[in-house]
Amino acid sequence: MDIDLLFRIAAIGILVAVLHQVLARAGREDQAMMTTLAGLIIVLSMVIKEISTLFESVRTLFNL
Amino acid sequence: MSEVIKIIAIGMLALIIIIIIKQYKPEFAIYISIIAGALILLISLQKMGEIVTLIKNISDKAGVNGKFLSIILKITGIAILTEFAVSICKDSGESSIANKIEMGSKVIIISMSIPIISSLLELMLNILP
Numbered sequence: 001m002d003i004d005l006l007f008r009i010a011a012i013g014i015l016v017a018v019l020h021q022v023l024a025r026a027g028r029e030d031q032a033m034m035t036t037l038a039g040l041i042i043v044l045s046m047v048i049k050e051i052s053t054l055f056e057s058v059r060t061l062f063n064l
Numbered sequence: 065m066s067e068v069i070k071i072i073a074i075g076m077l078a079l080i081i082i083i084i085i086k087q088y089k090p091e092f093a094i095y096i097s098i099i100a101g102a103l104i105l106l107i108s109l110q111k112m113g114e115i116v117t118l119i120k121n122i123s124d125k126a127g128v129n130g131k132f133l134s135i136i137l138k139i140t141g142i143a144i145l146t147e148f149a150v151s152i153c154k155d156s157g158e159s160s161i162a163n164k165i166e167m168g169s170k171v172i173i174i175s176m177s178i179p180i181i182s183s184l185l186e187l188m189l190n191i192l193p
Contacts, residue, residue: 010081017088062141
């Protein structure tokens with residue numbers, strides 16, 4: 001589960017960067033911005049899921 | 065030994081990915097550093113469980129008050145999480161947020177250690193003639 005999370009985020013990042021360039025070249029700046037925001041939100045949800053597992057494990061370990 | 069290799073591998077991998085991604089989309093670099101930090105911490109926390117149980121056993125044998133031990137463990141947990149957040153904020157250049165997080169967690173730690181301090185003072189008062 002853990003290492004491929006890094007690859008997934010890197011892949012989304014590169015994909016969004018490429019999409020941004022393509023859409024910008026095609027003259028649709030607003031859609032380019034939309035795809036960047038969408039990519040950011042997707043990655044944010046993955047990061048938050050991982051952070052919540054981390055906080056949960058610390059909480060149960062130290063019974064905070 | 066395999067944990068050390070895994071931790072170093074994740075660190076190096078994240079470093080390389082960040083360098084690649086930073087040129088195109090700097091926002092994703094922060095995400096990757098957060099995820100790498102979280103993964104490494106999760107791996108080390110699995111080992112931490114054994115340490116915590118060892119400390120509990122020893123303290124039970126030594127007759128240390130269980131309440132104080134749980135407070136100490138809570139403070140350790142808070143310190144770990146705070147350090148995690150502070151280093152990420154400093155990494156992305158927001159040292160003012162890092163200082164606020166650090167100050168807030170210090171206040172919480174001190175407020176949690178009040179029972180220990182008060183029992184220490186009572187002990188000293190009893191000892192003094």
